[in-house]
Amino acid sequence: MSTTTTATPRPRAVLVGVQLHGVTEAELQSSLDELARLAKTLGLDVVARVTQRRDRLAPAAVVGEGKLKELAALTGGSGVVPVGPPSKQREEEAERAEAAETERAEAAEAERGETPAEPDAPRASVVVVDHELSPSQARNLERATGAEVLDRSAVILAIFQRHARSREARLQVEIARLAYLAPRLREGGGGKDRQGGGIGGRGAGESSIELDRRKVRDRIAELRAELASIERDAGTRRKRRHEHATVALVGYTNAGKSSWMRVLTGSGVLVEDKLFATLDTTVRALQPESVPRILVSDTVGFIKKLPHDLVASFRSTLDEARDCDLLIQVVDASDPSFRAQMEVTGEVLGEIGATESPRLLVLNKADRLDAEAREQLAAGFPDAVVLSAKAPADVAALRERILAFFERDMAEAELFVPYARQRVVGEAHSAARVLSERHDEAGTHLRVRARPEVLARLRAGLA
Numbered sequence: 001m002s003t004t005t006t007a008t009p010r011p012r013a014v015l016v017g018v019q020l021h022g023v024t025e026a027e028l029q030s031s032l033d034e035l036a037r038l039a040k041t042l043g044l045d046v047v048a049r050v051t052q053r054r055d056r057l058a059p060a061a062v063v064g065e066g067k068l069k070e071l072a073a074l075t076g077g078s079g080v081v082p083v084g085p086p087s088k089q090r091e092e093e094a095e096r097a098e099a100a101e102t103e104r105a106e107a108a109e110a111e112r113g114e115t116p117a118e119p120d121a122p123r124a125s126v127v128v129v130d131h132e133l134s135p136s137q138a139r140n141l142e143r144a145t146g147a148e149v150l151d152r153s154a155v156i157l158a159i160f161q162r163h164a165r166s167r168e169a170r171l172q173v174e175i176a177r178l179a180y181l182a183p184r185l186r187e188g189g190g191g192k193d194r195q196g197g198g199i200g201g202r203g204a205g206e207s208s209i210e211l212d213r214r215k216v217r218d219r220i221a222e223l224r225a226e227l228a229s230i231e232r233d234a235g236t237r238r239k240r241r242h243e244h245a246t247v248a249l250v251g252y253t254n255a256g257k258s259s260w261m262r263v264l265t266g267s268g269v270l271v272e273d274k275l276f277a278t279l280d281t282t283v284r285a286l287q288p289e290s291v292p293r294i295l296v297s298d299t300v301g302f303i304k305k306l307p308h309d310l311v312a313s314f315r316s317t318l319d320e321a322r323d324c325d326l327l328i329q330v331v332d333a334s335d336p337s338f339r340a341q342m343e344v345t346g347e348v349l350g351e352i353g354a355t356e357s358p359r360l361l362v363l364n365k366a367d368r369l370d371a372e373a374r375e376q377l378a379a380g381f382p383d384a385v386v387l388s389a390k391a392p393a394d395v396a397a398l399r400e401r402i403l404a405f406f407e408r409d410m411a412e413a414e415l416f417v418p419y420a421r422q423r424v425v426g427e428a429h430s431a432a433r434v435l436s437e438r439h440d441e442a443g444t445h446l447r448v449r450a451r452p453e454v455l456a457r458l459r460a461g462l463a
Ligand SMILES: Nc1nc2c(ncn2[C@@H]2O[C@H](COP(=O)(O)OP(=O)(O)OP(=O)(O)O)[C@@H](O)[C@H]2O)c(=O)[nH]1
Pocket: 001, 252, 253, 254, 255, 256, 257, 258, 259, 260, 270, 271, 272, 273, 274, 275, 276, 277, 278, 279, 299, 300, 301, 302, 364, 365, 366, 367, 368, 387, 388, 389, 390
């Protein structure tokens, strides 16, 4: 458990979630549990949850008028969305439909006897919404609650920003943050309200907003150029690494990837009960070292609704996962929503194009499960291994499994290396297992065991 020991009290936050059509109460609560962990990682103290069952998000402020008042009671705001600019007929119709929907939702709620959130809980200064907010929804919520309003993407971006250590990670996060902000500058930009009326209207504020957006775009281009130069080096390093057998640990945030990295490679990577503790990719050799060496990489975790800009931005970091020989997908099997988390991981892997490599599923944190649950998992996922990063016997078992994976497709070959090509002998020693080595007057006779790609490369060096 990570504890913050700051003297200043942590800002209080209220979570807001809408139970949309087709979403169960349990799913909504588990999504809010995760949002609460994200908020906590950001240093917020979650004091209440405000939820509402609706067919869709209220266009004005996500929740209906009544709920908004309830929310504002927790933050000390007015609970009223200020009247916007004159609306056209279509908008008026939409508003009428919206009012009717709100009434229905609230009447149904009253029928179910739901109690409003406690009015005398301490006042919150932050509202965290579990849905993507439009700029106007964010602004309306801010005005009605008097609190700072963040959506899920903004929280994730803020966490990434805090946890980014290397220059590469910092650039990636900054690009994603600006890309997230750019479209949101359209309405509220420059602190000027839309004087000319209407979304996208030619208000007096337009030119300065356009200027801001251009500045943001220019800055993104600048950062991208800098990132590209760093990534060129990283790309070369990655290519060099690819001469070795590589394993990438991937999975949902907090699943235990870094814990496995530590125990498999003896490295001191950060392990924390925090979301997105790891942002930078670390690569280390499997320990005790095998011949040839196997490299293991640990990288950024995934989460539900991971902002697209972040995925795009972290693409090169995630190349490690795309180019590896074996993907080890780590799952926190003790988390009740692990199935949904596996699905999200599958989706992100698809998005980054990491679907080619063979995948081994590690159902982790088995030490938190009883024997029956473990058996059920093993039966439900026959190709997976049910393990705990905290059990030394399990660590040895996974290491064996990794070794066996690479051993399986290795083949033996005889190579003759003329003295003029002695470089190949060195290469054979680093990328293959040399079974025997004999010299005569013309060169070196090697008997090696290696993966087919390695054998092909060694032969190409002799051609
Ligand atoms: N009980 C138990 N806890 C574990 C196990 N593996 C990891 N943990 C704990 O789970 C938490 C997260 O572990 P990490 O290894 O940091 O997880 P991660 O997947 O690297 O997380 P991010 O880098 O934040 O995406 C830590 O508190 C670990 O101690 C396990 O097998 N059993």
